[in-house]
Amino acid sequence: MVETKVYLPGEVVRALDETARRLRRSKSEIVRAAVASYLSPDGPEALEAALSRRLDRLSRQVDRLERDLTISNETLALYVRTWLRNVPSLAAGDDAAASDLARERYARFIDALARRLSAGKLLRNEIGSDEAGAAKGET
Template identity: 45%
Template sequence: MKKAKITAYVDAALFDEIDALAARRRVPKTQIIEAALASFLSPDAAEKSEAAIVRRLDRLTRSLERLERDQEITTEALALFVRFWLTTTPPLPDETYSAAKAKGKERYGGFVQALARKLGKNRTLAKELVEIVNVGSKP
């Protein structure tokens, strides 16, 4: 095949990369430049790039859907707890208020410690609920 000569100026760093790649692969720099130009000018190069972007967007979409599901579970669990607590907890008499406040502070500290342990083990409520639902739905 007949070859035509091209003279082009490239950035020195790019030239060094081409030179290093040619040395590693033990091929002439011309062969590397021809392959790069062929790839750039290939009509399906844009399609490959688009397909890669679509795959990445699909992964991001699935990840966002999982986050949304987990957020919904969290919101519903909190709402159910608050509704239950508000409907079943009687108001405190004034004389027991300070003792109840101290006990609440102690319990809250225990809650925060338990939460830290649970998150440290990577065993979240959302994961447990998904496992429970999956086990319950199998025949």
């Protein structure tokens, strides 16, 4: 090893002291690693590759979220359109009975939904990627 003298600004020396104390390493070891990393020819390329992989993974996750959201929106819209088309309006005196029936039907719906989710049956798994692409306006 060769001894060398380096002049550092006060804030860098304080940060080096704190890091050495926190990591329980010598200041020489920390400076040696920092200089080696700085001079490493493939350091920036490795960092860029790691960032690129992470961005690709995030992009795929966003694509899946967009697909799932599109499926959810279209499913809800189709259901509402069908319901509005097929369910007649209530007579004024039928409100109480309709409310009771609605509560009962809603409870059954929630139970069915809970059973489906606990069994791992997801709508997105039933829909092929071609249908999802068509739902997003792709051909």
